[in-house]
Amino acid sequence: ESEIPADHPRYTDLVTRHRIERGVEKGITHLQGMHAEGRGSAFDYLLGEETTPSADDAERAAAAHLLLADRPVLSINGNVAALVPAEMVALADAVDADLEVNLFNRTPERIDAIASHLRKHGAEDVKGIEADALIPGLEHERAKVDADGIYAADVVLVPLEDGDRAEALEAMGKTEIVIDLNPLSRSPRVADVPIVDNIVRAVPNITAHARELADADEATLEAIVTNFDAQAALEAAEARIRSGF
Numbered sequence: 457e458s459e460i461p462a463d464h465p466r467y468t469d470l471v472t473r474h475r476i477e478r479g480v481e482k483g484i485t486h487l488q489g490m491h492a493e494g495r496g497s498a499f500d501y502l503l504g505e506e507t508t509p510s511a512d513d514a515e516r517a518a519a520a521h522l523l524l525a526d527r528p529v530l531s532i533n534g535n536v537a538a539l540v541p542a543e544m545v546a547l548a549d550a551v552d553a554d555l556e557v558n559l560f561n562r563t564p565e566r567i568d569a570i571a572s573h574l575r576k577h578g579a580e581d582v583k584g585i586e587a588d589a590l591i592p593g594l595e596h597e598r599a600k601v602d603a604d605g606i607y608a609a610d611v612v613l614v615p616l617e618d619g620d621r622a623e624a625l626e627a628m629g630k631t632e633i634v635i636d637l638n639p640l641s642r643s644p645r646v647a648d649v650p651i652v653d654n655i656v657r658a659v660p661n662i663t664a665h666a667r668e669l670a671d672a673d674e675a676t677l678e679a680i681v682t683n684f685d686a687q688a689a690l691e692a693a694e695a696r697i698r699s700g701f
């Protein structure tokens with residue numbers, strides 16, 4: 457990262473790309489994560505590489521959901537771990553959520569590498585290692601979760617999630633928050649709260665909202681949740697991408 461000049465017009469994008477490359481080298485990120493990053497980067501370019509007002513609303517609604525939850529869980533895959541490890545730990549602290557490693561391309565080596573990477577960034581308890589429960593309706597390896605983690609969660613944050621798994625979690629009746637730069641992708645379309653924003657901006661902003669709402673009463677949080685319109689958020693993101701405003 458230090459080799460990239462800070463005044464480069466595409467600085468953040470280059471830093472993000474570099475972090476994914478480092479993640480692959482360290483055995484944290486899957487090779488497919490580089491393709492995912494490339495796709496995300498193209499959408500981010502079209503969104504203007506900024507958090508739109510509608511994404512900010514979604515991030516506030518996500519914070520309210522997480523604060524209201526009894527058992528919130530934040531899901532971590534190889535891209536999330538490479539891009540925002542400390543930021544996910546900070547969000548988990550702010551909303552009192554568990555962190556669970558949950559991989560699309562699951563191997564014991566990557567689970568261990570990601571769990572220790574998160575611990576290095578301040579995580580105390582990392583779930584996803586036992587994987588003693590299955591999400592119904594998915595092929596065995598891709599269904600694995602912790603019985604006292606994602607399986608039992610009422611609210612889950614699943615950034616950059618595969619469409620089948622997002623649908624299966626929704627079918628379990630969970631409140632699902634998805635971060636995905638592609639508003640046409642299935643995962644944000646099945647989410648209760650689709651956040652069309654780069655995860656490097658989205659996660660710190662959810663945390664900032666959560667801190668600001670920390671002392672809000674339940675009625676205030678419920679009102680934020682109720683007033684959020686998922687369909688309108690997807691439409692606003694798509695309009696921004698297609699027409700630039």
Ligand code: PTJ
Binds near residue numbers: 561617
């Ligand atoms: O680590 P694993 O094994 O769990 O695998 C993780 C990936 C991401 C490789 C896997 O879940 C996958 O292949 O995902 P997809 O189907 O490529 O979907 C990734 C989505 O995330 C795409 O819609 C991208 O546009 C989006 N995306 C990529 N980078 C970012 C992003 N969204 C937000 N912020 C990003 N930085």
